[in-house]
């Protein structure tokens with residue numbers, strides 16, 4: 001059997017561990033042959049496909065990024081199903097393992113609906129995919145954000161300042177919630193729960209009044225009460241998505257004006273996606289890779305590997321892509337008891 005592997009959407013620590021897990025198991029147990037599809041769906045529609053022998057995945061579980069490259073190409077805009085069929089036939093590719101987030105897996109679901117043999121693997125630092133308890137990449141991002149908050153806190157305390165820390169999270173606030181809780185933030189602002197400037201100022205002042213240096217963690221997709229869209233001062237990216245990032249820089253002066261507390265801003269940005277995966281993410285990603293091979297062998301087309309408790313299972317791609325996994329209001333309220 002000849003299997004193509006692609007990585008698509010924003011990169012994420014653990015992508016290489018998935019590739020290694022799949023190739024080593026497929027080669028060793030089933031004698032399968034692997035092909036690397038370059039830059040996500042782009043490689044599949046433009047026929048940019050390379051051999052992916054077991055030798056090439058040696059030592060990959062600790063390596064950040066993706067050796068295959070990634071892009072945000074939409075296969076339906078740039079070639080469509082006929083082109084995908086043609087490229088697969090050209091390489092005698094029997095199946096594709098698509099590693100990506102909600103966008104990539106929606107494309108995978110549409111291709112599976114058209115009869116392409118596809119199995120999905122969920123990745124995202126945002127942890128916004130339904131039908132899996134966790135995605136790899138999230139743990140590493142939270143670890144990096146937490147360490148950053150710890151470091152920002154000591155400088156904020158020395159100067160008696162407030163620190164606004166902007167983290168990633170396009171539609172959901174999981175990174176902000178977990179890193180904020182782990183770092184003991186005095187306010188956590190997430191896309192799911194708009195807040196007023198008055199409330200934010202109240203939390204900051206109350207922390208200051210107790211002698212603390214207030215830390216405000218804000219997800220890039222957060223909006224103030226009454227605002228319709230998150231800040232995207234740099235316009236759209238190459239694929240028409242708003243380039244988020246900027247709410248922290250906007251909030252900093254507003255907090256300073258509202259409270260009189262000297263405030264600094266740190267935007268963590270792509271630091272959260274770079275570098276080596278955590279041990280947890282290496283294990284999860286490797287298990288997803290070997291699990292994807294089981295799904296291919298069992299011809300479970302149109303499914304995605306998923307973590308259910310501690311077990312790797314498969315779920316229908318439809319279930320995984322219909323609804324985003326947002327932070328439930330009760331989880332936010334639980335954290336909010338500690339704000340201020």
Ligand SMILES: Nc1ncnc2c1ncn2[C@@H]1O[C@H](COP(=O)(O)OP(=O)(O)O)[C@@H](O)[C@H]1O
Pocket residue numbers: 008009010071072073074075076100101102103104105106107110123124239
């Ligand atoms: N409904 C869709 N149909 C086909 N392709 C899609 C769809 N939604 C997203 N995609 C493609 O998948 C790419 C990756 O999605 P994106 O959200 O950027 O990353 P991720 O897969 O990490 O969520 C998008 O740029 C787009 O080209």
Ligand SMILES: O=P(O)(O)OC[C@H]1O[C@](O)(COP(=O)(O)O)[C@@H](O)[C@@H]1O
Pocket residue numbers: 009010011101102103123124125126168169170220237244273
């Ligand atoms: O790398 P880019 O294009 O700047 O994209 C940034 C976006 O990618 C993410 O890191 C991950 O998003 P995806 O999982 O949808 O790729 C978001 O948190 C962030 O908004």
Ligand SMILES: [Mg+2]
Pocket residue numbers: 009101102103
């Ligand atoms: Mg996405």
